[in-house]
Amino acid sequence: MTNELNELRTLLFGVEPQKLEKIYERLDNPQITAEDLSRLLPEATQRAEDKELSDALVPTVEQAIQASVQKDQDILATAIFPIVGPATRKAAIAAVQEMIQSLDNTLESGLSPKSLKWRMEALVTGKTFAQIVLLRTLVYQVEQVFLIHKKNGLLLQHGVAPQVTVQDPDLVSAMLTAIQDFVKDSFNTQKEDTLHSLYYGELTIWIEEGPQAVLAGIIRGNAPRELRLVFQDAIEKIHHKFNRELIAFNGDTEPFADSMPFLQSCLISQYKERDKKTSPYALTLLGTMGLSIAIWGFFAIRTQMRWNAFLENLDTQPGIVVIKAETRSGKYFISGMRDSSAVEPNVLMKQFNFTSKEVMSRWERYLSFEPPIIEKRAAKLLKAPTTVSFQVDENGTLNASGSAPHRWILDARKIWHLVPGVTQYHDRNLMVFELSQLEMYKKQIEGKNLLFVEGTTELLSGEEKKLQELVIDIQKLSVTAQYLGKNISIQIAGHTDSSGSEQRNMILSQSRASIILNYLSARGINTSHFNAMGVGDREPPNMKSKEKNGKYSRRVSFKVFLSDTER
Known part of the structure; x- marks a missing residue:
C-alpha cells in the first residue's frame, strides 16, 4: 500500500521522494545551514555595495590573523615574504638614490661662486x-x-x-x-x-x-x-x-x-635640475680641497697608526693594564692600572714620538703577579747584586742563579718570603761569589812556576816578580778561605833536570822548595799547613821531550788543597 501511495505522489507532483524529503526538512528547519552559507557567502560578498559587510568581517579577520601569528609566526611570514621582500628592496633603492642626488646637489652648490653668496x-x-x-x-x-x-x-x-x-x-x-x-x-x-x-x-x-x-x-x-x-x-x-x-x-x-x-x-x-656645466672655480677648489684632505688624511692615518702601535706595545708590558683609551679634541686620553715595578709609560711615549701634552694618562696603582714583575720586585726588595738573576715559574717558585756574596745568600734565604707573589725559593744554581774567587786564586797559584839557574837554588832573572805575585795570591786565598770557613794547605814541590845524580837532584830540589817556603814565611804568611818537598827529576813538566831537560825542568811548582773547617 505504501509503495502505491509513493507512486501516486510521484505521478501527481513530479518530484522524486528524496528531493521531497529535503523540502520537508527545510520547512521543518528554516535556519541556514553551514553548507548554504558556504555557497551563498562568496556571491553576497561580490554584490555588497556598502562597507557594512567589510566592517563586519574586519574584526573576525583580524582575530584570525592574530591567532595564526600566535600559533606559528612562520606561516604568515612565508605568505607575505614575496610581497615584503620586493617592497623593501624598492624602498631601499629609492632612499639611496635620493641620498646620492641630495649629496650631489650639495657638493655642486658648495663648490661654486654662488655658494659663497x-x-x-x-x-x-x-x-x-x-x-x-x-x-x-x-x-x-x-x-x-x-x-x-x-x-x-x-x-x-x-x-x-x-x-x-x-x-x-x-x-x-x-x-x-x-x-x-x-x-x-x-x-x-x-x-x-x-x-x-x-x-x-x-x-x-x-x-x-x-x-x-x-x-x-x-x-x-x-x-x-x-x-x-x-x-x-x-x-x-x-x-x-x-x-x-x-x-x-x-x-x-x-x-x-x-x-x-x-x-x-x-x-x-x-x-631645480642641476646644471650640467661644471664651473672651473669648482674644479680648482675641488682639487685644492682634495689635495688638502689627502695630506691631512696621510698625517692623520700615520698618527693613528703610531697611536695604535703605542697602545699595543703598552698593553703587552708586564704590570700594565690598559682599561680605556680614546681621542677627544685632537688629544689622546688613556687610563688603566700600573705596578710600581713596571716600565714607565712616559718612556714608551717618547719611543713613539708622543709628548705628555699630546697624551693625558692616569694610572691606578695595583700589585701585579706576572713573572717578570715578580722577578723585578725580588731583585729590588732583596737588593740582589748584578751577578744574580731570577726566574719565576708557574707555581710562584723564585729560582736564583749566578753568583753572589756568601752573606747576601744567607740573608736572601731569610727574607725571600717577604716578596709578594713568591711561594718558594731555590738557590741551587747560585754560586757563592767568594767560593768562585777562591777557585780563581787557587788556579792562579797552581799556574805559577818559579824557574832556577841550572845546578843552583838561585832564581832566574825576572822570577822575583812572579814570587811577589805569589805572595799576594796566597794572602787573598787565605783571607777568602777563612771567610768561608775553609782550611788551606799548599804543597811546594822542587824539581830538577836529569843532568845530575839522583841523590844530588833530590837534595837540590828539596833545597829549592825550602827556599820558597822560607821566603813565604818571612813575608808573614802562615806556613804551618805548607809542605815543601823535593821530587828531583821524577816529575818532569808536561812538555815536549826535547825540552824536558831545559830551564822549565828546574822549577818549583805549587798544589793547593781546600777542606772544610771542623766544627
Whole structure:
C-alpha cells in the first residue's frame, strides 16, 4: 500500500521522494545551514555595495590573523615574504638614490661662486647652509598638511615634511579656521563660498574643503595647479574611509590616525635640475680641497697608526693594564692600572714620538703577579747584586742563579718570603761569589812556576816578580778561605833536570822548595799547613821531550788543597 501511495505522489507532483524529503526538512528547519552559507557567502560578498559587510568581517579577520601569528609566526611570514621582500628592496633603492642626488646637489652648490653668496646669507640669517641651499634650489615643497574638522575647527591629524621646523599644529589649525570665519563674517559672501588660498611671502596655503573636513597645505615656492588634484584626491579618500567618524566626531582624534598615509601623499617637493656645466672655480677648489684632505688624511692615518702601535706595545708590558683609551679634541686620553715595578709609560711615549701634552694618562696603582714583575720586585726588595738573576715559574717558585756574596745568600734565604707573589725559593744554581774567587786564586797559584839557574837554588832573572805575585795570591786565598770557613794547605814541590845524580837532584830540589817556603814565611804568611818537598827529576813538566831537560825542568811548582773547617 505504501509503495502505491509513493507512486501516486510521484505521478501527481513530479518530484522524486528524496528531493521531497529535503523540502520537508527545510520547512521543518528554516535556519541556514553551514553548507548554504558556504555557497551563498562568496556571491553576497561580490554584490555588497556598502562597507557594512567589510566592517563586519574586519574584526573576525583580524582575530584570525592574530591567532595564526600566535600559533606559528612562520606561516604568515612565508605568505607575505614575496610581497615584503620586493617592497623593501624598492624602498631601499629609492632612499639611496635620493641620498646620492641630495649629496650631489650639495657638493655642486658648495663648490661654486654662488655658494659663497649662500654661505654669507646663512651667516646673516642664522640659518644653516643646507637650509639656504634647499631654499635656493627649491621649486616648491609642501611642508605641512592639516586635516581640520569643518564644523568645530579642531585639528584631526597633522603631517610634516622631513627637516621642516613646525609650530604648534593646534594653534595653526585654529588660526586658519579663524581667518576663514573672519572672511565669511566680514564680507558679503555666499554660504557655499570657501577660502581656497592664502599668500604670505614665499608661503602659500591651499585649502580643499569636503563635506565634513578641510585639508589645508602650507606650500613653499610655486606649486603647479596639478597639485590641487592631489589634495582633492586625498580629501575624497579621507571622507570615503572616515565618513561615519567625521559625522560622529566628539573630540577624540584617535580614529583618524589611519589618515596619515593620505596626508603624507600630499607632502610633495620638487627641486631645480642641476646644471650640467661644471664651473672651473669648482674644479680648482675641488682639487685644492682634495689635495688638502689627502695630506691631512696621510698625517692623520700615520698618527693613528703610531697611536695604535703605542697602545699595543703598552698593553703587552708586564704590570700594565690598559682599561680605556680614546681621542677627544685632537688629544689622546688613556687610563688603566700600573705596578710600581713596571716600565714607565712616559718612556714608551717618547719611543713613539708622543709628548705628555699630546697624551693625558692616569694610572691606578695595583700589585701585579706576572713573572717578570715578580722577578723585578725580588731583585729590588732583596737588593740582589748584578751577578744574580731570577726566574719565576708557574707555581710562584723564585729560582736564583749566578753568583753572589756568601752573606747576601744567607740573608736572601731569610727574607725571600717577604716578596709578594713568591711561594718558594731555590738557590741551587747560585754560586757563592767568594767560593768562585777562591777557585780563581787557587788556579792562579797552581799556574805559577818559579824557574832556577841550572845546578843552583838561585832564581832566574825576572822570577822575583812572579814570587811577589805569589805572595799576594796566597794572602787573598787565605783571607777568602777563612771567610768561608775553609782550611788551606799548599804543597811546594822542587824539581830538577836529569843532568845530575839522583841523590844530588833530590837534595837540590828539596833545597829549592825550602827556599820558597822560607821566603813565604818571612813575608808573614802562615806556613804551618805548607809542605815543601823535593821530587828531583821524577816529575818532569808536561812538555815536549826535547825540552824536558831545559830551564822549565828546574822549577818549583805549587798544589793547593781546600777542606772544610771542623766544627
